[in-house]
Amino acid sequence: MENLFLKKLIQILPEERIKLKEPMANHTSLHIGGEADYLALPVSTEEVCAVISLCKQEKMPYYIMGNGSNLLVSDLGYRGLILKLGEDFSNIQVSGDGTVRAQAGVLLSKLASVVADHSLTGFEFASGIPGTLGGAVTMNAGAYGGEMKHCLTAAKVLDEEGNILVLKAEELKLGYRHSILQEKGYVLLEADMQFTYGNPEEIRQKMRELNAQRREKQPLDKYSAGSTFKRPQGYFAGKLISDAGLRGYQVGGAAVSEKHCGFIINKENATAGEFLAVTRDVIRIVEEKYGVRLEPEVKFLGEF
Ligand SMILES: Cc1cc2nc3c(=O)[nH]c(=O)nc-3n(C[C@H](O)[C@H](O)[C@H](O)COP(=O)(O)OP(=O)(O)OC[C@H]3O[C@@H](n4cnc5c(N)ncnc54)[C@H](O)[C@@H]3O)c2cc1C
Numbered sequence: 001m002e003n004l005f006l007k008k009l010i011q012i013l014p015e016e017r018i019k020l021k022e023p024m025a026n027h028t029s030l031h032i033g034g035e036a037d038y039l040a041l042p043v044s045t046e047e048v049c050a051v052i053s054l055c056k057q058e059k060m061p062y063y064i065m066g067n068g069s070n071l072l073v074s075d076l077g078y079r080g081l082i083l084k085l086g087e088d089f090s091n092i093q094v095s096g097d098g099t100v101r102a103q104a105g106v107l108l109s110k111l112a113s114v115v116a117d118h119s120l121t122g123f124e125f126a127s128g129i130p131g132t133l134g135g136a137v138t139m140n141a142g143a144y145g146g147e148m149k150h151c152l153t154a155a156k157v158l159d160e161e162g163n164i165l166v167l168k169a170e171e172l173k174l175g176y177r178h179s180i181l182q183e184k185g186y187v188l189l190e191a192d193m194q195f196t197y198g199n200p201e202e203i204r205q206k207m208r209e210l211n212a213q214r215r216e217k218q219p220l221d222k223y224s225a226g227s228t229f230k231r232p233q234g235y236f237a238g239k240l241i242s243d244a245g246l247r248g249y250q251v252g253g254a255a256v257s258e259k260h261c262g263f264i265i266n267k268e269n270a271t272a273g274e275f276l277a278v279t280r281d282v283i284r285i286v287e288e289k290y291g292v293r294l295e296p297e298v299k300f301l302g303e304f
Helices: 004-012 045-057 108-117 133-139 180-184 200-217 237-243 272-290
Strands: 018-023 035-040 062-065 071-073 078-084 092-094 099-103 152-158 164-168 187-194 254-256 264-266 299-301
Touching: 004 018, 004 035, 004 045, 045 062, 045 078, 045 152, 045 187, 071 272, 092 108, 099 108, 108 133, 108 200, 133 180, 133 187, 237 272, 254 272, 264 272
Parallel strands: 035 078, 062 078, 071 299
Antiparallel strands: 018 035, 092 099, 099 187, 152 164, 152 187, 254 264
């Protein structure tokens, strides 16, 4: 049978930037996830808008992803189209006054390096977060006392009706791992950030120190999606999980990291179902023992 949706999609994107039945395990830091019906790799705002508009017209479910570093995709995959905003959508412009404009698909490590190359300080915290700018703005990513909120000045987004809006930082409702993008289903296209001039050697040194701290504390040699849970107010998720006796707790191939209990890892060929089982058991046992309900930070995509 002729695939009319695909025929229309090929009019927007060249075939080499459309993948069919694409295993999402190849696109997530957990290395877990079944096939997405379609994976599209747009390179421009026009393409992003056109693909989304086509999905709406054809009632094709769609989802936006960046680097997949905060994402658990179902073993059944995703029935619909995933738009991956990655390295083909990652232009960076640096101005003399310390303002930086970048497209959503740029990796934070790359952006932090470019910012440092221009002797600008204020983005060192982000250099070890393995996501894109799009994911970081959406999640208000943060680490070591820094967060996107501190440097963002504006964001260009696509709303549900297909309008492009430019929102000022104060309109983004940036809170702990939260932004208006999650509330309204906005797509981040590009963001403006403001930094100040600093000493290039000190900037690089700080980045090295923070990344060394990460390597020491986090299971970076294992597949994960970072901290599985948000930090509950007044507690640390990792400590609660450790105190509950769950260090190393395992279901199938998924396990609570021995090194950092806040991370659930794909230890050996874990399925999404096994990852979810560990997540649910951890939530239940911590709540029974301490009356604190942990909330996942990781996003779940597809049917579970
Ligand atoms: C080893 C490791 C360490 C980590 N350390 C940290 C840390 O220190 N601090 C921290 O905050 N996080 C951390 N994370 C989690 C993760 O890297 C961040 O949440 C990151 O911001 C996610 O970006 P991404 O591009 O991978 O997003 P994805 O995982 O692809 O998507 C995450 C969410 O953002 C949405 N999204 C992505 N791009 C867009 C866009 N352009 N427009 C609209 N929505 C979009 C997706 O729909 C999804 O809801 C870590 C993860 C790992 C694996």
